[in-house]
Amino acid sequence: MAQLDTVIASLLEIDGANGAAIVDADSGMALAAGGSPGFDLNVAAAGNSNVVRAKLRTISDLELNDEIEDILITLKGQYHLINVLQGAGNAGLFIYLVLNRATANLALARHKLRAVAKDVNV
Numbered sequence: 464m465a466q467l468d469t470v471i472a473s474l475l476e477i478d479g480a481n482g483a484a485i486v487d488a489d490s491g492m493a494l495a496a497g498g499s500p501g502f503d504l505n506v507a508a509a510g511n512s513n514v515v516r517a518k519l520r521t522i523s524d525l526e527l528n529d530e531i532e533d534i535l536i537t538l539k540g541q542y543h544l545i546n547v548l549q550g551a552g553n554a555g556l557f558i559y560l561v562l563n564r565a566t567a568n569l570a571l572a573r574h575k576l577r578a579v580a581k582d583v584n585v
Contacts, residue, residue, distance in 0.1 A: 467495035470583055474560055477575045479567025481541070484508045484559045485583070488515045488547075493559075494585070500541070500561040511545055511559050533573065540564050544573065546580045553585055 467485055474483035475498050482500030484493040491509035536543040542562040
């Protein structure tokens with residue numbers, strides 16, 4: 464669990480980050496979470512697992528030979544980034560990052576999120 468807490472700490476260092484979680488898409492359970500986004504991260508983790516599963520089903524139904532990298536949800540005051548983890552040991556997991564839209568640089572945040580995500584090993 465210490466490694467996951469380190470990942471959460473790294474994600475929260477991204478400019479504008481308010482909250483972050485590493486989530487099991489199948490169960491919707493946050494394996495690690497941190498920050499203060501102004502809402503319950505565990506509820507958001509469960510809800511966003513539905514989004515990830517729906518998109519994975521759609522890719523399968525369309526018989527696309529592809530993988531999800533990111534899903535971006537834009538709200539008036541926030542960006543919600545979902546990065547689906549790839550690789551051995553990370554199957555079925557995603558990173559959920561909440562950014563303050565007024566203070567975050569979306570391109571830089573996506574770049575930093577990908578850098579952190581490639582080093583996650585559960």
